[in-house]
Amino acid sequence: MTAGIPESQPPIDTSRPHPARVYDWFLGGKENYPADQEFGRTLPKETRGNAARNRAFMHRASAWLARDGVDQFLDIGTGIPTEPNLxxxxQAVTPTARVVYADNDPIVLRHAETLLVSTPEGATHYLHADVRQPEAILERARNLLDFDRPIALSLIALMHFLPDDQDPYGITRTLVDALPPGSYLVLSHGTADQHPELRKETEAAYRKGAIALRMRTHAEVAQFFAGLDLVEPGLVPATEWYREEPAPVVVRSGFHVGVGRVR
Incomplete structure (x- = not known):
């Protein structure tokens, strides 16, 4: 079952790069345009590998949560539905799982109906919505998910696109505070901690592409998990987070990642 696709769809601006489409290009996807590809080539070569390693973290964390019994997921900032998606x-672990995706990119909306298809036993829904309006997302998600039972909130490679003046910590707190005990926050965030020599080049490229970017340090990313119990191994580079064997190969990462449990 897949639902939530409005009949009218907003136009897609292909003349400017968009983070979701650039990310799709890094992952080898086909839902991107020359402007996205041109922008992607201006970024340090390590960026492509960082995108793949961030995606692998999402896969490991989501599968572990499903095996741990979580069967409801709210994924905000979905991005292009590059397979395998959340x-x-x-649903490969728990076929009855319910997944709600939310994104404000028209190209994601365009492909949601055909690519975000659930198992017959479960359900997927898509909300065309902006993370900067968390209350609206929560209001609509309550019609699709049971907020009396644990929910995994997924904010993957999203919050570094919100500068400080857009209150990323307050947005995250609004979302997390709505979750019942036993829920989880799964978050990855861009950083230059392990690539300090690439920081200026990366920030300059994003400024030129007119894409907001606010990379944050380990201490700054840790603030997103305030009041939560971090699941081992804690807040770590993307290639260092795993719960089950086989362990990923540890290399430098452009993402801090973590999973926090709601008390």
Whole structure:
């Protein structure tokens, strides 16, 4: 079951790069345009590998949560539905899992109906919505998910696109505070901690592409998990987070990642 696709769809601006489409290009996807590809080539070569390693973290964390009994997921900042996507990972473990995706990119909306297809036993829904309006997302998600039972909130490679003046910590707190005990926050965030020599080049490229970027340090990313119990191994580079063998190969990462449990 897949639902939530409005009949009218907003136009897609292909003349400017968009983070979701650039990310799709890094992952080898086909839902991107020359402007996205041109922008992607201006970024340090390590960026492509960082995108793949961030995606692998999402797969590991989502599968672990599904095996741990979580069967409801709210994924905000979905991005292009590059397979395997979150619902495919968790429904392979728990076919009855319910997954709600939310994104404000028209190209994601365009492909949601055909690519975000649930198992017959479970459900996937798509909300065309902006993370900067968390209350609206929660209001609509309550019609699709049971907020009396644990929910995994997924904010993957999203919050570094919100500068400080857009209150990323307050947005995250609004979302997390709505979750019942036993829920989880799964978050990855861009950083230059392990690539300090690439920081200026990366920030300059994003400024030139007119894309907001606010990379944050380990201490700054840790603030997103305030009041939560971090699941081992804690807040770590993307290639260092795993719960089950086989362990990923540890290399430098452009993402801090973590999973926090709601008390």
């Amino acid at each position: 619902h495919q990972i968790v």
